[in-house]
Amino acid sequence: MDTSDSTRMATAAPTAALARRIPESTPERADGAFRVDLERIRFSPYFSRLSAVTQVIPQAGSGTVIHNRLTHSLKVTAVARSIAVALRDSDDDTKRIITELGGCDHVVAQAASAAHDLGHPPFGHLGEQVLDRLARERLGLADGFEGNAQTFRILTTLDNSEVSEHGLNLTAAVRAAVLKYPWARDEWRDEADVPADRLPRGVGIDRANGALKYSAYLLNAAEMAEVRSAYPRIGANQQTIECSVMDVADDIAYSVHDLDDFYRAGVLQHTTVAAELETWLTRQRELAELDQATLLATLRTPGHSLEWAWRRTAQKDGWITDEGEFRDAVIRVRDGLVEGLLAVPFDGGVAAERRVAAFTRHWIDRLKASIAVEREPDVRSSHVRLTQDAWHDVVVLKFVHTRFVLDRPDLTIYQRGQARVLESLVEGFHAWLTDPDDVARAPRRLLDSVESTIESYSELQRSGTHIGGDVVRLGRARAVIDYIASFTDAQAMSAAALLGGTSDRLWDDGRSL
Known part of the structure; x- marks a missing residue:
């Protein structure tokens, strides 16, 4: 056995509450x-399924x-x-902060990392956005769809294990460690006057529909609150240490490995x-003098998109942004x-391939060695974060993703x-469930899912939750x-x-539905 695996982290010392399962094991x-x-x-x-779900570029036609x-x-x-193992070997002050906040076990960080994308639907982030819109506008689900909330729902409700029909019966520590956005959607619906730079990262600017990113639907909000109660020192809108490591x-x-894909595919x-x-x-000084309307009208002009990205970043994250650090990051990425x-x-x-490996190794080593730990982080940050220079590096690398890949026609x-x-899937399956002559097929x-979900909504309603x-409409949706x-x-x-009647491969196409 690897000695680093078997050695308990000095800062971890998990309490019984962190190892608690539901029901007690x-x-x-x-x-x-x-x-x-x-x-x-x-x-x-749900984990093995991820091998056939798009990250950014579809695998079809692009190879393995x-x-x-x-x-x-x-x-x-x-x-x-x-990162978690490095934190174990950090200085005494850092270890004290981590201990006070609930500890950092490297196995918990691994488990949360393995689980963090379980809730992603087909077609990557595009699928997430479309399902959210359809859930709200077509099916009347106020809390819509969100990949992180779906992850928590899978772990606590949809998947099952040898000891639990609903959920994997995970410890409180691991369930808490997947809560990247530890609030429900409607918690931010009425916070329209809060400026963007005072909102937790992920809430979003337009809050008419609630938070943009969130970690639990109404059905699972009580369990989210329950597992977070095992971390009394963690603030209301903050991640646990292991979650922030993840x-x-x-x-x-995301910022490094996906660039490999874009390079290999000839996109960059x-x-x-x-x-x-x-x-x-x-032309940095000249671009800084452009008014916003002119800049937005000329984003395809070289340099203009990066200037706009800098302005938006500085507006939202003034707690860490620095013009000189941003420029240095652009130079490093260049x-x-x-x-x-x-x-x-x-x-x-x-x-x-060796060039790709060298590029990846350099940036991964640089970024994972650039970690800061804070007892009282900014509302838009976490207890574990990247240092200021590395944070700007990631901003610039993500800009390259967006500008030269995601925005491609x-x-x-x-x-x-x-x-x-x-x-077509949402409309087709929903219509099937509302067809009294054919729903049984x-x-x-x-x-089974409809029956279970209707019962879950019924239990919420009986508890006095609005x-x-x-319940039947919501459960079906x-x-x-x-x-x-x-x-x-x-x-x-x-x-x-199959639903559209255009397939002639009945048994091949339908066997896994």
């Missing part, structure tokens, strides 16, 4: 309980070099473990990326990405087609969303073809 050592959690997550069908949600999750797990690891993996081009970064660096990796087109050869066309697939898993509608969100990309396409 046979008492175990906390580290053993956490390892059981990690194994249950890794053996879950492109990341999917599973490979991304595995890399987040590796980075999180490295969150930082997610940022690192040296000329266009270089023009954007170099123009901003050489030197490492543009003049390094992108200077030679990817040709699939050994030399090209060819990707947008593809995504509009995926959105129509999800629309709906997929068994979907019917659920905002008829949430079950439809749960069902579709559990599909892989291919299953979503196949199911849409």
Whole structure:
């Protein structure tokens, strides 16, 4: 056994509350309980499903070099473990802060990292946005759909284990560690006057529909509050230490590893990326004088999008942003990405793969070694965060993602087609469940989910909670969303073809529904 695995972290010393399960299980050592959690997550069908769910670029036609949600999750797990182990060996002041706040067990951080994307639906973030809109506007679910809330729902309700019909019966520590946005959607619905720089990261600016990002639906809000009660020193809108480790690891993996994909796929081009970064660096003072209307009207002009990204970042995160640090980060990304990796087109050869490996290793090592721990973090930060320089690096790397990949018209066309697939699935399955002559022939898993979810809403209503509608309608709607969100990309396409009557592959397409 790896000695670093078997050595208890000096700052961890989990209490009985952190190792608590629902219902209570046979008492175990906390580290053993956490390892059981990690194994249950890794053996879950929701985890293996991630191998066929889009990360950013669809794998179809791009080969196995492109990341999917599973490979991304595995890399987040590796980075999180490295950060957590480094915290174990940190200075005494840092260890005291971590101990006061509930500890940092590297197995808990690994488990949370393995689980953090379980709730992502087909087609990546596009699928998340579309299902949220459909859940609210077509099905009348006020709390819509959100990948993080879906993750918590899977772990606590939808998945099952040998000892629990509903949920994996995980410890409080691991359940708390997946709560990246530890509030329900409607908690921020009436906070319209709070400025963006005083809102927790993820709440969003437009709060007419509540928080943009959140970690529990109404059905699971009570359990979210219950597991957070095991951490009395953690503030109301703050992550646990292990959760913030997972969150930082997610940022690192996303900002670095996805660039590998874009380079391999030929999406990132040296000329266009270089023009954007170099123009901003050489014309920074001139661009800073542009009024907002002019800037927004000319975002396709080299340098203008980066200037807009800087302004938005400074407006939201004044607690950490610094113009000089941002400029230094742009220079580091230019030197490492543009003049390094992108200077030679990817040709699939050994030399090209070694360049990718060297680029990835340099940035991963730099970022995971740039960790700060705070007892009283800013409302937009966490107890564990990146240092100021590394934080700016990630901002610039994410900008490259958005500007040169996510905003591409060819990707947008593809995504509009995926959105129509999800629309047809929501309408098709919901219509099936409301057809009294044919509802009995709906997929068994979907019917079981409807029955269970209706009962959950009924229990909430009996407890005096305002659920905002008829229990049958809400239960049916949430079950439809749960069902579709559990599909892989291919299953979503196949199911849409079957419901639309355009498939001639009945048994192949329908066997997994």
